[in-house]
Amino acid sequence: MVAEKPSLALSIASFLADRNQMHSRRGQLDVHEFEGRFQGRPAHFKMTSVIGHVLSIDFLPQFQNWETTHPASLFDAGTKKSEANPKAHVCRHLQSEAKGCTHLVLWLDCDREGENICFEVMEHTLAWMQRVPGQQVFRARFSSITAPDIRAAMDKLVQPNENEALAVDARQELDLKVGVAFTRFQTRFFQGRYGNLDARLVSYGPCQTPTLAFCVERSQSIAAFQPQPFWSVRPHASKQGQALDLQWDKGRLFDQEVTQLYQHLVAQAGQLRVASVTEHESRKHRPHGLNTVELLKVASASMGLGPHYAMQIAERLYTSGFISYPRTESSGYPPGFDFSGTLASHRSHPIWGQYVLALLQGGVQPPKGGKDVGDHPPITPACSATEAEVGGGDAWRIYDYVARHFLGSLSADAVSKKTKVVLSAGGESFHAEGVTPLRSGFTAIMPWKATEAAALPPMTEGEALPITSVELHQGKTSPPDYLSESDLIALMEKHGIGTDASIAVHINNICERNYVSIQAGRKVVPTELGNTLVRGYQKIDPELCSPQVRGHVEAQLSLIAAGKAEKGSVVMHTLAQFAHKFRFFVAHIARMDSLFEASFSPLSSSGKPLSKCGKCARYMKLISARPTRLYCPSCEEVLALPQGGTIKLYKGLSCPLDSYELVLFSQAGPDARTFPLCPFCFNHPLEGAHLWGAGAGSKGGMPCTMCPHLGCKHSFLRQGVTPCPECDAGTLVLDPVSAPKWRLDCNRCNFLIYLPLDLHSVRVSRRTCEECDSNLLKLSWKKGSASAIRAGSEDQEACAVCDEDLRKSCDVKHGRSYAVRRGGGRSRGRRGRRGGRGRGRGREDPLMSFRDF
DNA sequence: GCAAGGTC
Structure with missing residues (x-):
C-alpha cells in the first residue's frame, strides 16, 4: 500500500492495523507492516509512501540547448519523464518493496495529481510484484484522513482512474512547452538588448504571468484614475453633550450647486427631528475551519509575513508536530472530527486553558458550514504548546493564530445590538448608528475581531435637536490602492491560478524575477519590467496574460478527466493554439520592444568604453547592469x-x-x-x-x-x-x-x-x-x-x-x-x-x- | 537559465 507522503502512510497504517500489531521499519521512506485480512483472507500488509510526484517531465536532451534549439520547435519537441528527485531514490524503494507482493493498494491523495501519481507508482511496482490470478491493483478512495473513512475506503476498493491521470499528463506537457518556449524566446530577445535591464531571465508561465497581470492591471487603474470632487451635507448636532456623527442618506453628490441647495434647506430648518429609532441584533459568524489560502491571507495582512515565508514556518510547525497538515483546501471539518479530544489537550494551556475549560463545560457544538474538500481537515493545533516550546518568534505567531482560529471556530457567534436613528431636516434624511456588544462569543479568543462599543445618546421618536451648523463637506474620490498580497491571493484563488500548495510559489516567483516588489503594508507593486511586460502582452495578444486562458486550458483538461476527449487530441489541439499564439507573438514582438525602448536604454547608448574589439579595433562598451x-x-x-x-x-x-x-x-x-x-x-x-x-x-x-x-x-x-x-x-x-x-x-x-x-x-x-x-x-x-x-x-x-x-x-x-x-x-x-x-x-x-x- | 505540480 502506497500513500502520497510519509505522514499519511503512518496514519493510514495505524488506522488499519490492530493496536500494537504494527511494526515500522525506518529508512529514507518508512515501511509499516502488520497482519490483517484482505478480501476475506489473512494477509501481510506493507504500507509505505512516495514523496509527492515520483516523476517529472522535461524535454529530451537534444532540446535542452538554448543555442541550438529554436523555441518554436519546442511545441513539437519530444519529452521524457525522469525521477523527480533522484536523491530520494523513490523508484528504487518502490521496486524493492514491491518484490514478493501480490496486491497493490493505492492510497494517494484523492485529486487529479494523486490519480496521476497512482500510475507513476504502478510503473515502478507492477513489474516487480508476484503474478497471481485476479485483480492485483486497487485504488482506495477516502474523503478524509479519519479511521472510519479509511476503513470504509479499504472495504470498497476501486480502480485508479486513468482519465484523470491522463489529464495531469496533458497539463504537464502543456505547461512545460508553453512556458519554456515563451521564456526562452523572451529571455533571448530582451537580454543583451537593453543596458539597464536587470533580468537574467524573462520568464513566462501560465500561472506566474496572470498573477503578474493582476498586479499590473491594478497599477494601471491607479495611473488612469481621475479624481472627481464630490460634496455632501453634514449637519452638526449633539445630545447630552455628545456630538452626533450623521450620515446623509443621499451619500455624496458630484454637483456643488445642487448640494449647496440642500445645505440651505437643512440650515433653514434649524433643527433635526428624530424620525425613527430602531434596534436589531447583529451576529458576527464564528470562523470556518482554517485552510491554507486563509492562513496565507491572514499571515500577510495581519502579521506582515509573506506567503512563501509563512508556508515555510507552517511546514516546520507541521513536521515538529505542533499543527496539522498545512496544505488543505478544506474549510469544513470532516464528519467525526475529534473536537473534544483536540480541545481537551489544551485545557491546561497557560494562555487559553481557561477559555477551553469554559468551552468544554458549555458542550462543544461542532461547527457547521465551510467546505470539506476531503483532502485534509482544516489546519488545527496538533498539540498544546507554549511560546517557548514552539520556538517563539514568527513560529509562535502562526501557531498562536492557528490555535485561536480553531478555538474560535468552536465558539459561539458574537452578538451585538445595533441602534439606528433616522433624523430629518428640510426634507432630507440623515442617520446615525450605535452598537453595543451583547455577547463576545469567539471574539473573546480572537480579540482583533471584536466589535467596539459605540453607543448613541438616548433619543426618542419625534424629539427635536437643534442644528449648530451645516457643513458643506467637499471631498474627492481617491484611486484604489495597490493590491495587497492578501488581495492577490484572493484573486488567484478566485480565478483558479495555482493551488493551495503553489500560490505562495507563484508570488515568490514574480518577486524573484524582479517583476514586482513587496512594499510597505505588503502591497505588491509592479516594477518597470513587470509593467512593461504586461503592457506588451496587452498590445500583442492580451490573452497571453489573462487569467481566463488558464481556465480555458483547465476546461479542456477536464474533458480528458471525464473521458469525453482523448488526451492526445486535446494536447495536439491546445499546443497548436499556443504555437499559433507564439508565432504571432514573435512576429509582433516589436510592439513590446517599443515599450521596452521607452523604459530602458538600448544597449548602443549605454555603457562606457573599455577595451578594443579585435575585429574592428574600436572600443567596446562595458555594460555594468547585470549581467x-x-x-x-x-x-x-x-x-x-x-x-x-x-x-x-x-x-x-x-x-x-x-x-x-x-x-x-x-x-x-x-x-x-x-x-x-x-x-x-x-x-x-x-x-x-x-x-x-x-x-x-x-x-x-x-x-x-x-x-x-x-x-x-x-x-x-x-x-x-x-x-x-x-x-x-x-x-x-x-x-x-x-x-x-x-x-x-x-x-x-x-x-x-x-x-x-x-x-x-x-x-x-x-x-x-x-x-x-x-x-x-x-x-x-x-x-x-x-x-x-x-x-x-x-x-x-x-x-x-x-x-x-x-x-x-x-x-x-x-x-x-x-x-x-x-x-x-x-x-x-x-x-x-x-x-x-x-x-x-x-x-x-x-x-x-x-x-x- | 526554462513551467507547474507534488512534497520536505
Missing part, C-alpha cells in the same frame, strides 16, 4: 563576462590569437582572485578547455588561466607553475597583478599560495624544474631583504615545490573545499604537452610537499 557584458557597437556583438566581480583593462595587453584587448576580472572579498581574460576567447573557448563559472545559469567561459593554447603567453601552460595539491585537477597559476602580495591561484578550486612578501616581482620562467618538472619562478627580491641575502642574489630562479627556502616562506590559504587527501601519487596527464611539465616523478608525488606548507 555585466561587453558590447561592440560597430560589430553589434555582445560578449559575456564572468559575473560577481569587477572588470578592468589589463595593461593594454592584447590576445595574440584574436587581437582583442585583455581585461582583468577581480572577485570581491578577501583572498578573492584576479585573472586576465580575452573577451573573445572567454566566449569562444578552445575545445576541451575547462570553463570558469559553468553551471548555476551560466555556460561558463574560458579565461586565460584556463586556456590550453600552446602559442599564447597568457595561457595557463605558460603562466601555470605546478598541479594544484588541493583539487587534483587544477593548476597553480601566477596572478600577474598581485603585487605586492604575489600569489599563485589554482585555476579550478580556491586553493592559493602567497609568495614571500619581500618579493619585488615574479615571472614564470620558460625553464622547468629538473626535480619535479614544475615551471620555475623568476624571482626578483627586494634589495637587502632576507630572501635576497639567503638566495645570495636579488635575482633567482627557483622551484616553488622543491626549493625548501622558498616553500617555507610561502603562506598557503585554501577555501572550504580543503581536505587532506590521503594517498596520491596518481599520474595526471592533463597538461597535454610534450615533456609533461608539472607532472610528478614516478610514484613520488610532488604535491605531497605542498601539504607540508
